[in-house]
Amino acid sequence: MTFLFPRLRNNQKAAWVATFVVAAVLIALPFAVGVMGNAWVRALSFAALYILLALGLNIVVGFAGLLDLGYVAFYAVGAYMYALLASPHLASNFPIIAQTFPNGLHSSVWLAIPLGATVAAFFGVVLGAPVLKLRGDYLAIVTLGFGEIIRIFLNNLNAPLNFTNGPQGITLIDPVKIAGVSFGKTQNIFGLTLPSVYMYYFLFLVLAIVAITVCIRLQDSRLGRAWMAIREDDVAAKAMGINVRNIKLLAFSLGATFGGVAGAMFSAFQGFVSPESFSLMESIIVLAMVVLGGIGHIPGVVLGAILLSVFPEVLRHTVVPVQEQLFGRVLVDAEVLRMLLYGLAMVGIMLYRPKGLWPAPEHGVAPVGKSQGETPKAAIA
Amino acid sequence: MDVILKITGVNKRFGGLQALSDVGITIHRGQIYGLIGPNGAGKTTFFNVITGLYTPDSGTFELDGKPYSPTEVHKVAEAGIARTFQNIRLFPDMTALENVMVGRHVRTKATAIGAVLRTRATRDEEAGIRKRSLELLDYVGITRYANFQARTLAYGDQRRLEIARALATDPKVLALDEPAAGMNATEKVALRELLSNISKDKITILLIEHDVKLVLGLCDRVTVLDYGKMIAEGNPGDVQRNPAVIEAYLGGSHKDVATKELA
Numbered sequence: 036m037t038f039l040f041p042r043l044r045n046n047q048k049a050a051w052v053a054t055f056v057v058a059a060v061l062i063a064l065p066f067a068v069g070v071m072g073n074a075w076v077r078a079l080s081f082a083a084l085y086i087l088l089a090l091g092l093n094i095v096v097g098f099a100g101l102l103d104l105g106y107v108a109f110y111a112v113g114a115y116m117y118a119l120l121a122s123p124h125l126a127s128n129f130p131i132i133a134q135t136f137p138n139g140l141h142s143s144v145w146l147a148i149p150l151g152a153t154v155a156a157f158f159g160v161v162l163g164a165p166v167l168k169l170r171g172d173y174l175a176i177v178t179l180g181f182g183e184i185i186r187i188f189l190n191n192l193n194a195p196l197n198f199t200n201g202p203q204g205i206t207l208i209d210p211v212k213i214a215g216v217s218f219g220k221t222q223n224i225f226g227l228t229l230p231s232v233y234m235y236y237f238l239f240l241v242l243a244i245v246a247i248t249v250c251i252r253l254q255d256s257r258l259g260r261a262w263m264a265i266r267e268d269d270v271a272a273k274a275m276g277i278n279v280r281n282i283k284l285l286a287f288s289l290g291a292t293f294g295g296v297a298g299a300m301f302s303a304f305q306g307f308v309s310p311e312s313f314s315l316m317e318s319i320i321v322l323a324m325v326v327l328g329g330i331g332h333i334p335g336v337v338l339g340a341i342l343l344s345v346f347p348e349v350l351r352h353t354v355v356p357v358q359e360q361l362f363g364r365v366l367v368d369a370e371v372l373r374m375l376l377y378g379l380a381m382v383g384i385m386l387y388r389p390k391g392l393w394p395a396p397e398h399g400v401a402p403v404g405k406s407q408g409e410t411p412k413a414a415i416a
Numbered sequence: 417m418d419v420i421l422k423i424t425g426v427n428k429r430f431g432g433l434q435a436l437s438d439v440g441i442t443i444h445r446g447q448i449y450g451l452i453g454p455n456g457a458g459k460t461t462f463f464n465v466i467t468g469l470y471t472p473d474s475g476t477f478e479l480d481g482k483p484y485s486p487t488e489v490h491k492v493a494e495a496g497i498a499r500t501f502q503n504i505r506l507f508p509d510m511t512a513l514e515n516v517m518v519g520r521h522v523r524t525k526a527t528a529i530g531a532v533l534r535t536r537a538t539r540d541e542e543a544g545i546r547k548r549s550l551e552l553l554d555y556v557g558i559t560r561y562a563n564f565q566a567r568t569l570a571y572g573d574q575r576r577l578e579i580a581r582a583l584a585t586d587p588k589v590l591a592l593d594e595p596a597a598g599m600n601a602t603e604k605v606a607l608r609e610l611l612s613n614i615s616k617d618k619i620t621i622l623l624i625e626h627d628v629k630l631v632l633g634l635c636d637r638v639t640v641l642d643y644g645k646m647i648a649e650g651n652p653g654d655v656q657r658n659p660a661v662i663e664a665y666l667g668g669s670h671k672d673v674a675t676k677e678l679a
Contacts, residue, residue, distance in 0.1 A: 249532050256531030256538070257517075257524055257545070260510075264518045267507035274467060274501075276493030276522025276585055285528060397565075 065236045076232045078348035082341045083239035084297055089324040089340040090246045091293025097331030098259060099286035100266030102175040104318055105182025109155040109291040111189060111313035113298025116151035118308045121209040128197045144211050148299045155295025156288040163287030167280055182318050190310040204309025211303045235304050246293060250333050262286055327384050329391030338393050347373050420445040420620050421589050426465055426475035435461045436644045448621045450635035454664055457641040459624045460502060463593055467499045468492040480588055494522050496588035500578040508567035512558060512577050515566050516549035519584025552580040556610060572603040591622045596630055608634055632656055
């Protein structure tokens with residue numbers, strides 16, 4: 036368990052205690068917050084989903100240093116993939132599918148999620164391949180364009196053959212169903228009555244924890260170091276024998292996989308998807324989570340995702356009552372205020388904490404001055 | 417001694433400038449081979465061609481008896497030529513240890529799946545990378561800075577780190593682009609000692625250097641480039657008496673003075 040708490044690396048026992056405490060808090064959280072209403076549990080579920088997204092983007096932007104402004108495209112691909120595989124939409128539009136599956140396509144999550152992830156990963160490579168030589172601003176512009184292309188495709192792919200149902204979106208998407216337990220209905224488990232949002236909260240929590248584990252392990256691996264080497268100096272990385280092309284594509288496809296899984300979950304959770312959910316703004320918000328939290332630093336990214344996804348909910352519940360108290364009427368809409376505060380937060384972060392709220396700890400600093408090289412020693416093994 | 421690196425007939429043109437014309441070198445295993453020449457002679461261009469950074473217009477390349485084509489930089493490193501850069505190119509925000517560990521990348525093979533599942537093989541490999549990297553830091557004498565960010569190291573130590581990182585790729589030929597540039601006299605002595613140790617450990621070294629004294633004292637064989645052409649090749653002693661070399665370095669009118677000075 037020590038890998039979750041690097042500071043407790045030398046104290047196995049303390050790490051287990053910390054894990055236990057955190058787990059207890061995370062399990063109790065929805066019940067505590069749920070007192071104020073299900074909307075808050077829903078916000079928590081979304082926080083977990085955004086952790087997944089932000090961690091995926093962090094692989095591309097934080098680890099490999101490739102600025103991606105079209106990340107939401109993979110989220111969209113995953114969401115639509117799940118939507119098409121687990122809703123009556125395809126069956127009602129294509130007679131062939133209707134004949135084969137008279138009740139509509141209702142694929143199991145064990146098929147729909149991996150397929151969503153795989154297709155998203157494929158799109159990651161499709162985006163990655165042509166932009167391998169681009170860096171910084173140029174890369175950002177191309178990825179931004181890619182994100183928009185996907186969204187516009189989804190918006191218009193309803194004629195001549197109706198694949199995506201255009202701007203109306205796809206409805207009646209099946210909820211997640213694992214081992215016969217549907218997450219769409221209130222369930223009784225171990226004597227606890229769990230409404231649907233609670234079920235999804237726990238599902239997303241598990242996914243977020245898996246994502247964190249995967250990210251930590253990747254970061255500490257040969258591949259994580261290769262990504263960082265490319266980020267720092269790609270010519271030197273090449274000269275060290277790193278196949279920059281493949282390693283970049285791996286970053287794009289792994290990042291996209293996270294996006295695809297998150298998209299599939301979003302689809303199942305909402306029961307409805309439309310292109311509107313996958314605008315450029317969404318990409319920017321996920322990027323803001325990564326940057327505001329601490330680019331390339333996993334705990335920071337998780338913090339950023341939680342803050343920026345719960346924040347609008349807090350605002351929604353405070354802005355109106357506060358203004359009514361102060362002025363007797365509502366002067367500024369919560370939505371307007373949200374963007375204003377996002378902007379201010381970004382400016383503040385850039386000025387005062389350019390590495391994010393919770394940046395990676397600084398390594399030691401060697402005294403600069405005389406070279407400290409010692410006399411070379413024994414032979415190379 | 418057998419031939420480790422054999423390069424012949426390299427031509428490279430940048431627009432109207434013939435940067436290299438018919439340059440070739442033959443290096444024997446275990447040698448320290450020097451490549452010298454005045455500024456702009458084409459030394460670094462030749463280096464970049466050998467290591468795949470530039471695509472040559474022509475030339476044949478053979479490493480350890482096998483032809484290699486320097487078209488992709490990472491493949492050259494994989495084939496066994498590791499290099500350093502004239503203006504140090506470390507990974508500045510990574511620690512010294514991590515820098516060397518990156519060098520092990522090409523000789524290890526853990527996949528994303530292996531890394532995520534943290535299989536036995538991956539863990540063993542990772543431990544091996546760490547152990548070997550620490551050994552190399554020790555070898556170049558900067559173990560105490562293992563956990564310091566590369567950019568915070570002193571200049572001479574950064575040079576050493578770059579050499580350690582290159583050695584981590586298990587090279588057959590270690591190509592050093594002006595390793596003594598910017599070093600003071602003490603640092604140069606230490607560097608010389610390090611290079612002769614590396615050579616003793618059966619790693620062939622190809623060295624570009626401005627410091628003629630260092631090259632002549634250290635190298636077994638030297639090639640002199642001027643305006644992209646080879647003007648001399650041979651033992652350091654012969655080369656330094658070669659009139660063409662003296663002319664390239666000091667100009668024709670100084671021939672008499674130069675012969676005395678260098679001799």
